Amino acid sequence: MSTAEPASLLTLPSELRNAIYLLVFDELTSSIPDAPAPANALSSALKFDNRSTYIEAHYHNSHSSRKLAVLGTCRQIHTEAHLLALSLTPFHISGDCSYPDLFDLQSRPLSPAKIGAIRHLTLTARISHLRALNEAWAGQPFGHPSLNLETLKIVPRRPDCSMSAYAEVADLSQSHNLAYILAETLKGLRNVKIVEVRNQGCFNDIVWRILYRSLVYRMWRWGGERCGVRFESSGDGAEDERDAWFRVHFQQLGQEPTGAGELGGGSEVGAEVMRLAGGEMPDPNTAGVGP
Structure with missing residues (x-):
């Protein structure tokens, strides 16, 4: 048996x-x-x-x-x-x-398939x-031709200047630098479906909102009301600024950006600008985005 x-x-x-x-x-x-x-x-x-x-x-x-x-x-x-x-x-x-x-160098032990x-x-x-994103990536995540990401989460960290008399000014400067880096990166980034930026205590809620507005306005002034990306954010619903986040959804190749489902969620840049501006489309020649 x-x-x-x-x-x-x-x-x-x-x-x-x-x-x-x-x-x-x-x-x-x-x-x-x-x-x-x-x-x-x-x-x-x-x-x-x-x-x-x-x-x-x-x-x-x-x-x-x-x-x-x-x-x-x-x-x-x-x-x-x-x-x-x-x-x-x-x-x-x-x-x-x-x-x-x-x-x-870190990923060299891995095969291209991995x-x-x-x-x-x-x-x-x-x-x-993070300056490397727009200065060295050349439109590919981490500059690597094999990467094709569903999500790229970015958690920024600023220099610790909380004890400085100029801490608020420094934070504003850092937020404008980050908005510029992200905008220049998003203009040509490929092989990524969603970029998510998480605050996790980097900025207070006021500076975080300035960062997000500056990024949205920069993308709008660059590409108009439809520029191939959609925005969504935690808005004012987060319990505190440490939980705040925003996502950028990229249009996939061959798709026309006519509906939210096509880009996986979020609002077109023009619609998000109107929401941030209180329902009226601002003049692109006068809308400030900071230095």
């Missing part, structure tokens, strides 16, 4: 294994909150050199890396699930990685480092 093989994950039909992998890695079903976490090197969680890589990532890096630890269970699971895992896992990188040469599978990146960086 033959003995049945003990049931295990690897003995399940491939369709069931794929469904389980989806439950493990899908952010929408994850029980782990999307909280701020220390940025980690891309290569730390994606190489299958040995199991210690995943153990280290599990204990020391963000929840994204902890979820990827399952890929270190065995080589078959890694082979079957790593591209799905990469496409659903948000990676968090910081600072110098905004520069294409350093991003390339880099191409990544869909969600969060970048936390000083505003001075």
